[in-house]
Amino acid sequence: MVKITYIEFNGTKHVVDVEDGLTVMEGARDNDIPGIEADCGGACACSTCHVYVDNDWVDKLPQKEDMESDMLEFAFSPDDKTSRLTCQITVTDDLEGLIVRMPEKQI
Amino acid sequence: MMIEKIVIIGGGQASISCASQLRSLGFNGEICMVCEENYYPYQRPPLSKKFLTGHFHEERLLLKKIDYYKTNNIQVLLSKKATKIDRDNKKVHLQSGEKIDYTKLVIAIGSKAKKAPLSDSDNYSNAFYLRNLHDARILKNQLHTGKKILIIGGGYLGLEVASICSSFGMHTTVVEGAERILKRVAGEPTAAYFREIFSIRGVKIIENDFVKKINNIESEVTNVELASGRLIDVDALLVATGGYPEVDLAKDAQLQIENGIKVNERLETSDPSIYAAGDCASFNHKGRCLRLESVGNAIDQGQTVALNIAGNRTNFNAKPWFWTEQFDQKLQIAGICDGFTDIIERKVKDKVSFWYYKEEILLAVDSFNDPYSYMIGKRLIEEKKSPKKEILRDINFDIKDALSLK
Ligand SMILES: Cc1cc2nc3c(=O)[nH]c(=O)nc-3n(C[C@H](O)[C@H](O)[C@H](O)COP(=O)(O)OP(=O)(O)OC[C@H]3O[C@@H](n4cnc5c(N)ncnc54)[C@H](O)[C@@H]3O)c2cc1C
Ligand code: FES
Numbered sequence: 133m134v135k136i137t138y139i140e141f142n143g144t145k146h147v148v149d150v151e152d153g154l155t156v157m158e159g160a161r162d163n164d165i166p167g168i169e170a171d172c173g174g175a176c177a178c179s180t181c182h183v184y185v186d187n188d189w190v191d192k193l194p195q196k197e198d199m200e201s202d203m204l205e206f207a208f209s210p211d212d213k214t215s216r217l218t219c220q221i222t223v224t225d226d227l228e229g230l231i232v233r234m235p236e237k238q239i
Numbered sequence: 240m241m242i243e244k245i246v247i248i249g250g251g252q253a254s255i256s257c258a259s260q261l262r263s264l265g266f267n268g269e270i271c272m273v274c275e276e277n278y279y280p281y282q283r284p285p286l287s288k289k290f291l292t293g294h295f296h297e298e299r300l301l302l303k304k305i306d307y308y309k310t311n312n313i314q315v316l317l318s319k320k321a322t323k324i325d326r327d328n329k330k331v332h333l334q335s336g337e338k339i340d341y342t343k344l345v346i347a348i349g350s351k352a353k354k355a356p357l358s359d360s361d362n363y364s365n366a367f368y369l370r371n372l373h374d375a376r377i378l379k380n381q382l383h384t385g386k387k388i389l390i391i392g393g394g395y396l397g398l399e400v401a402s403i404c405s406s407f408g409m410h411t412t413v414v415e416g417a418e419r420i421l422k423r424v425a426g427e428p429t430a431a432y433f434r435e436i437f438s439i440r441g442v443k444i445i446e447n448d449f450v451k452k453i454n455n456i457e458s459e460v461t462n463v464e465l466a467s468g469r470l471i472d473v474d475a476l477l478v479a480t481g482g483y484p485e486v487d488l489a490k491d492a493q494l495q496i497e498n499g500i501k502v503n504e505r506l507e508t509s510d511p512s513i514y515a516a517g518d519c520a521s522f523n524h525k526g527r528c529l530r531l532e533s534v535g536n537a538i539d540q541g542q543t544v545a546l547n548i549a550g551n552r553t554n555f556n557a558k559p560w561f562w563t564e565q566f567d568q569k570l571q572i573a574g575i576c577d578g579f580t581d582i583i584e585r586k587v588k589d590k591v592s593f594w595y596y597k598e599e600i601l602l603a604v605d606s607f608n609d610p611y612s613y614m615i616g617k618r619l620i621e622e623k624k625s626p627k628k629e630i631l632r633d634i635n636f637d638i639k640d641a642l643s644l645k
Binding site for chain 1: 263282284285288299302303304307310534535538560562564569571608609610611614615618
């Protein structure tokens, strides 16, 4: 289990344990954390699972693939550096303590 | 005051979208989901994709964890089929004999797999369908290197399964009765693009030919004869000839039916206390009764129904989008290409997209591994903007700039 902190746009904090091998999106879905919609269920096809990754974590996460970058460009208010699609980040032990913040809305 | 009781028939994508939206809106009446299947609401798209490869655990399909329903006071009746709607007494009858009262009813029964060219009475041990988790579990066990599979139906579903079977090293054939694959949902360039990819991978696609006879030894299909005289040996047969809404329930209750359960702009059926959402609902789109079988549509319609039930009058505004995965290609589709007169191809490096126009109006975009074009196309269509076709033909033009054009 890996501890991840999800912070809603209104500041509400959710600290939850997510199983290795799931995605950061699934961690939010399975703990019923609002703010990540994930309409396509993780297929990198909807861009409704967008978050801003905490600055300290940006370089520790695996790089974005082209598909993810392109989808993100059209998410709501993306940030070049910190924006990620949570369905494209697989949870591993290295992510212990990850902090992500939700945008004001998804699209 | 009478407590509101919302009964939702069906426990799929539209159903959970409606129920969870009702709770998010602060609705505190009763909610009861009647589910024919023995599973809590789950996502279907992976069933013809990752799930078949065996690298995707079943639990990950669940749209909400099971605790969610308890925490949010949503009653879920599993393995219960609704058989009758008694509108006079506002009751739903279940196959088990129970009767449930409702104040508002939502029909979200999805669609069923067409059997043709098989018939209802055919019961072959090696012929399969793919609509639900039960089907997918069975099909998954049939995928073995070296075996021969024939897929009847060259739509997205049939092709997705074909790509997986081929990756498993199966001898894979797809037969399509229409003049070409994807006839209902895409233009010839998209079909041609896939045809080439499938042919490189050794999948045989036979178009404009249909099943004439199925030969069997006892309950096992041994080979299939096509109208052209071709004979195809099979170890397994998948029927993927499309979906249809099983509307008898609504029809018997004298609800208006037209290509599905007919709904108005607020997704009410001809009885204003009954709504329909998802695959089974047919709504007016540009003057015709349209039904969409897609996740995005089921989510949006489920939410719209919830808003209307909660008293926020909301009109449904279709924003069609879809995706499909075939080998290493992800095709993303925005809009509906039906009625197109022109297709513009854009090829920028290895990214390909097809832009469908009806005269000067942009209708739809098909993009291959090219989310950039997809996202721009989707916005343009939603904002009812149609860039000039010449602009799109110019590959030096960054299509993003089309968004700011008048
Ligand atoms: C294999 C597969 C792959 C797909 N891939 C994609 C994709 O890549 N992208 C995409 O956008 N869409 C895809 N779809 C389509 C998408 O899954 C559907 O459009 C969506 O699930 C529709 O939601 P729904 O709630 O209307 O119906 P469903 O999710 O089908 O749910 C309907 C439920 O109602 C139940 N039911 C039916 N009758 C009764 C009754 N009388 N009483 C009680 N319960 C009843 C059914 O058993 C079912 O569980 C796919 C579908 C399938 C089957
Ligand atoms: S869930 Fe759709 S892109 Fe992440």
